[in-house]
Structure formats: structure tokens, C-alpha cells
Amino acid sequence: MTVSEIRRPVKRRPRFHRLTVLDVERLTDDAVAVTFEVPVALRELFAFRAGQHLTVRRHAESGEEIRRSYSICSTPSRLRDEGELRVGIKRVAGGAFSTYALSGLAPGDEVDVLPPLGHFTTEFDPARARHYAAIAAGSGITPVLSLAATALETEPDSRVTVVYGNRAAGTVMFAEELADLKDRYRERLHVMHVLSREAQESPLLSGRLDEARIGAVLDALLPAGTVDEWFLCGPHGMVLDAKVALSTRDVDDSAVHTELFHVDDAPPVARPAAAPEDTAQRAEVGIVLDGRTTTFTMAHDERVLDAALRARPELPYACKGGVCSTCRAKVVEGRVEMARNFALEPDELAAGYVLTCQAMPITDRVVVDFDV
Ligand SMILES: Cc1cc2nc3c(=O)[nH]c(=O)nc-3n(C[C@H](O)[C@H](O)[C@H](O)COP(=O)(O)OP(=O)(O)OC[C@H]3O[C@@H](n4cnc5c(N)ncnc54)[C@H](O)[C@@H]3O)c2cc1C
Ligand code: FES
Incomplete structure (x- = not known):
């Protein structure tokens, strides 16, 4: 190197x-x-x-x-x-x-x-009157609790609906906090608990939060047209199902925020589809961090973050799985291909940002800037 x-x-x-x-x-x-x-x-x-x-x-x-x-x-x-x-x-x-x-x-x-x-957020504004809705399961309630409490606290004319899936009442995280919040904002917070392994009075709220159940809850209790912004957080399958249920009810993607904690399948490891024919040829990669550029060579089928960490161990990262966006940087020269992306929004991609833990160089020279 x-x-x-x-x-x-x-x-x-x-x-x-x-x-x-x-x-x-x-x-x-x-x-x-x-x-x-x-x-x-x-x-x-x-x-x-x-x-x-x-x-x-x-x-x-x-x-x-x-x-x-x-x-x-x-x-x-x-x-x-x-x-x-x-x-x-x-x-x-x-x-x-x-x-x-x-x-x-x-x-x-x-x-x-x-x-x-993280980007699983919105601009709260006391002058706004909005209806926020969240669909969460398991630990996915964690950021939703902060979002709901903040919306209710800072926007006196806004309301929040939370659809929250769990296996059974005993596994519900933050049950007390949600109940306290409900006591405090009785008129403006609505929480629907959906339990997959415990029957409830309403059959609609008993079972897994899959596409059919989310769709049924939307149609019966939470008409999609009444909601301004959506927050989806939970297992990958639930988030995908909720996205389909919303898009088939004409909810625009721009109104939907998603957060994933984990994606089951391992990211693909094959060389990038667009890699040069001669894989023996190494790419020259520059990393800009703290105003200092470090240049090294790496194989086209290696991840930029893995190669860069050998030269700059202080680089930011967390999941290494394309989920958290801690390793986000901007490609300022050349091109890379990402194995997968569960974290960056379309506007970030359009601006040239990539997840370096998923990025492989597809040009002979690439410069990636962590400072912008
Ligand atoms: C942006 C973001 C926010 C997160 N917020 C939270 C949060 O608020 N609360 C919370 O509890 N977790 C949250 N997580 C998940 C958390 O970061 C860890 O992934 C999780 O705690 C597992 O770490 P571990 O070291 O215990 O398991 P590991 O040692 O990493 O994994 C053990 C095994 O479990 C699998 N696995 C890892 N994570 C999960 C998962 N979430 N579900 C199912 N299987 C998994 C792995 O593939 C591995 O086989 C968040 C993740 C991200 C990316
Ligand atoms: S380290 Fe989490 S997306 Fe790259």
C-alpha cells in the first residue's frame, strides 16, 4: 500500500x-x-x-x-x-x-x-399543524418515542398516531412511557398496540404486522390521506410491507421516513458489475478526512472503507452493513458501486454521497471526501 x-x-x-x-x-x-x-x-x-x-x-x-x-x-x-x-x-x-x-x-x-x-427525523415547527403516523415493531419504537414526544411537545396543534407491533404485552418496550405520554396528550396521541401472539378484543389488532394487516389497519383506523408524514421502523420485512401498503394507498415516497436496524442477508461480496476486466489492476483511492488526503491503492472488489481503515483507522463507521450511514462520504472524483444501500436517501445519492462500507471503485482513480 x-x-x-x-x-x-x-x-x-x-x-x-x-x-x-x-x-x-x-x-x-x-x-x-x-x-x-x-x-x-x-x-x-x-x-x-x-x-x-x-x-x-x-x-x-x-x-x-x-x-x-x-x-x-x-x-x-x-x-x-x-x-x-x-x-x-x-x-x-x-x-x-x-x-x-x-x-x-x-x-x-x-x-x-x-x-x-441519522436522517430518520423531520423539522419540527411550533407553527405547523400536522398529523404524524409511525408504524413500528419491537425495538423500532425507540426513535418513534422520541419523535412522538418531540412532535407533541413542540407543535401544540399537531397530532401523532403510533401503530406498534409486538409478540405479547410482556415484550412491549416503553409501554409505561407511551401510557404516560398518552395521559399527557390525551387528545393528540393515539397508540394502537398490535400483538402477534396474544389475542386482543379487536381481531384487527391481533396478529403479525404484515402488509395485509397494515393495510387493514390503515383502511379501518388510520386513513392514509389524513397523515402528513410517516415514520417506519422495525424488522426489514415489516418496513417493506408497510412501504407497499402505503404506496398502494397513494402515499408519496417523500412523505415516508424509514429506519432499519438490521438486514438479515449478508451483503453481496462479488466484484462490482462494472469493475474493469483486469481485476489485477488496482484502483488508486484518495480519502479526505480532517482536511488531510491519504492516497493508497486497493483491489476493485474490496470495500473502500475496509481498505481505507488500514491507512486511516480513525475513519467513522459502525454497522459495516449499509444500514446506519455512519460511514457516509462524498465521491468527488471517479465512480464507485455500492453492494447495497439501506441508509441513504435519493437526494443524498444524487449529490454523490455513498456508504463507503459498501462502495467498490469502478474507475482507476477515486477520491472520497468524509469532510463534506
Ligand atoms: C441506525 C440504527 C439504530 C439502531 N437502534 C437500535 C435501538 O434503538 N435499539 C436496539 O435494540 N437496537 C438498535 N439497533 C441495532 C443495534 O445497533 C445492534 O445491531 C443490535 O443491538 C445487535 O447488536 P449485538 O452486538 O447485540 O449483536 P451482534 O453481535 O451484532 O449480532 C448477533 C447476531 O444477531 C444478528 N443481528 C444483529 N442485529 C440484529 C437485529 N437488530 N435483529 C435481529 N438480528 C440481529 C446478527 O446478524 C448476528 O447473527 C440499531 C441499528 C441501527 C443501524
Ligand atoms: S458503517 Fe453503517 S452504513 Fe456503513
């Missing part, structure tokens, strides 16, 4: 900061809420928009570095007034970070945390 460095004016990039855990509260048998204390000096840096997430970092006993994203369930006003940020973590069987969070994390512990990131 050849590395050459060119100096440019320095820009700020997100860095990990050590935050103290104030509280770890058990929500259900397999979920906790973790509250971090944000010191006054870091509050501006950690200011966020409802719906965004934090990236946490931990070194496992094996020495492996683990990075994971967790959506913030508290509101921007709680950070401003009390200096607290709260996330909800649901256990994934055998999961490296979630298992640790449920069994090892305790008040007083310190965790490395990146300032908030």
Missing part, C-alpha cells in the same frame, strides 16, 4: 467521547433503557434531532472493537434541561453488545459514544 498525504484546512469530524452511565432500567425481560449523563461542555456537540441515534464502542475481551448504533428515545429538551440522553436496547440472541448491555452495563460505567447521527 502506498500512502501519500496532502494537507488541507482542518474540518471537525465526529469523535468518540466517554459518557458516564447514569441509569440502566429494565424495560422488559429482554430490553433495557440506558441513560447517559452529558456534561455541560459536551451538550452542544451531542445536541440532536428526534429520531437520531448514538454509536457506541466497546472493546471485547478478545480485543475486538465492537461498534453499534442505538436510537435515542429521550427528547432534545431533556438533553438541554437535564443533560441526559437515553437509548433503548433489546437483546439479540448471542449479540455481542446487546447481551453486554443487558447483563454487564451498570450505573457509573463509562462508554465511548459518538455524537448523534
Whole structure:
């Protein structure tokens, strides 16, 4: 690998900061809420928009570095007034970070945390009167709780409807918080719990949140035409089903925000379709970070992030799966192809942004800028 460095004016990039855990509260048998204390000096840096997430970092006993994203369930006003940020973590069987969070994390512990990131949000405006609707399942309620509380708090004439799917009443994350919010905003918040393994009075609300059930709920209880903005967050299948149910009811894509936590299938590893015939030929790739350009060569079938981390280990990333957008950068020279993209919006793609964890070079020279 050849590395050459060119100096440019320095820009700020997100860095990990050590935050103290104030509280770890058990929500259900397999979920906790973790509250971090944000010191006054870091509050501006950690200011966020409802719906965004934090990236946490931990070194496992094996020495492996683990990075994971967790959506913030508290509101921007709680950070401003009390200096607290709260996330909800649901256990994934055998999961490296979630298992640790449920069994090892305790008040007083310190965790490395990146300032908030993400696009699963909207501009709240006290002058607006909107109807927001969310369709969420399982831990997908976490950012929705923050979005709903923020909408109700900052827009006195807006209302929120949440359709929330779970297996059974005992697995419902934030059941109490949602009930409290409902008590506080009785007229403006409507929550519909859909349970897949527990019969409820209404057959419509008993069963899996698949396309048919989402469609039936929309037709009977939540006419799509009454909603201004949609927020979808949950398992990949549920989000896809909700998108189909909405588009068949003429909801424009631009009114629908989606957030995925995980996509089951592994990203394809084959060389990019448009790679040069001679794969022995290596691409020359430049990485701009903190105003410094580092240039190296890499194979066309490798991911830009993986190759770049060898030269610049401080590069931002989390999921490496095309879901979280932490590794987002702009291609300023040449072209790349992404194996998959579950995070960038069409306008970001049009502006040249890519997920470097999914990007493979398809021209002989590529420059990717993390500072813009
Ligand atoms: C933007 C974003 C926001 C997120 N917000 C939240 C949140 O608010 N609350 C929350 O609990 N999680 C959230 N996640 C998911 C979280 O980042 C982790 O992926 C999850 O906690 C699993 O990590 P782990 O280390 O425990 O499991 P890993 O060690 O990463 O995985 C163990 C096994 O489980 C599979 N797996 C990983 N994640 C999932 C999943 N979510 N569902 C099913 N199988 C999975 C893996 O493929 C692997 O086989 C979010 C993810 C993203 C990208
Ligand atoms: S690191 Fe998550 S999308 Fe690339």
C-alpha cells in the first residue's frame, strides 16, 4: 500500500467521547433503557434531532472493537434541561453488545459514544399543524418515542398516531412511557398496540404486522390521506410491507421516513458489475478526512472503507452493513458501486454521497471526501 498525504484546512469530524452511565432500567425481560449523563461542555456537540441515534464502542475481551448504533428515545429538551440522553436496547440472541448491555452495563460505567447521527427525523415547527403516523415493531419504537414526544411537545396543534407491533404485552418496550405520554396528550396521541401472539378484543389488532394487516389497519383506523408524514421502523420485512401498503394507498415516497436496524442477508461480496476486466489492476483511492488526503491503492472488489481503515483507522463507521450511514462520504472524483444501500436517501445519492462500507471503485482513480 502506498500512502501519500496532502494537507488541507482542518474540518471537525465526529469523535468518540466517554459518557458516564447514569441509569440502566429494565424495560422488559429482554430490553433495557440506558441513560447517559452529558456534561455541560459536551451538550452542544451531542445536541440532536428526534429520531437520531448514538454509536457506541466497546472493546471485547478478545480485543475486538465492537461498534453499534442505538436510537435515542429521550427528547432534545431533556438533553438541554437535564443533560441526559437515553437509548433503548433489546437483546439479540448471542449479540455481542446487546447481551453486554443487558447483563454487564451498570450505573457509573463509562462508554465511548459518538455524537448523534441519522436522517430518520423531520423539522419540527411550533407553527405547523400536522398529523404524524409511525408504524413500528419491537425495538423500532425507540426513535418513534422520541419523535412522538418531540412532535407533541413542540407543535401544540399537531397530532401523532403510533401503530406498534409486538409478540405479547410482556415484550412491549416503553409501554409505561407511551401510557404516560398518552395521559399527557390525551387528545393528540393515539397508540394502537398490535400483538402477534396474544389475542386482543379487536381481531384487527391481533396478529403479525404484515402488509395485509397494515393495510387493514390503515383502511379501518388510520386513513392514509389524513397523515402528513410517516415514520417506519422495525424488522426489514415489516418496513417493506408497510412501504407497499402505503404506496398502494397513494402515499408519496417523500412523505415516508424509514429506519432499519438490521438486514438479515449478508451483503453481496462479488466484484462490482462494472469493475474493469483486469481485476489485477488496482484502483488508486484518495480519502479526505480532517482536511488531510491519504492516497493508497486497493483491489476493485474490496470495500473502500475496509481498505481505507488500514491507512486511516480513525475513519467513522459502525454497522459495516449499509444500514446506519455512519460511514457516509462524498465521491468527488471517479465512480464507485455500492453492494447495497439501506441508509441513504435519493437526494443524498444524487449529490454523490455513498456508504463507503459498501462502495467498490469502478474507475482507476477515486477520491472520497468524509469532510463534506
Ligand atoms: C441506525 C440504527 C439504530 C439502531 N437502534 C437500535 C435501538 O434503538 N435499539 C436496539 O435494540 N437496537 C438498535 N439497533 C441495532 C443495534 O445497533 C445492534 O445491531 C443490535 O443491538 C445487535 O447488536 P449485538 O452486538 O447485540 O449483536 P451482534 O453481535 O451484532 O449480532 C448477533 C447476531 O444477531 C444478528 N443481528 C444483529 N442485529 C440484529 C437485529 N437488530 N435483529 C435481529 N438480528 C440481529 C446478527 O446478524 C448476528 O447473527 C440499531 C441499528 C441501527 C443501524
Ligand atoms: S458503517 Fe453503517 S452504513 Fe456503513
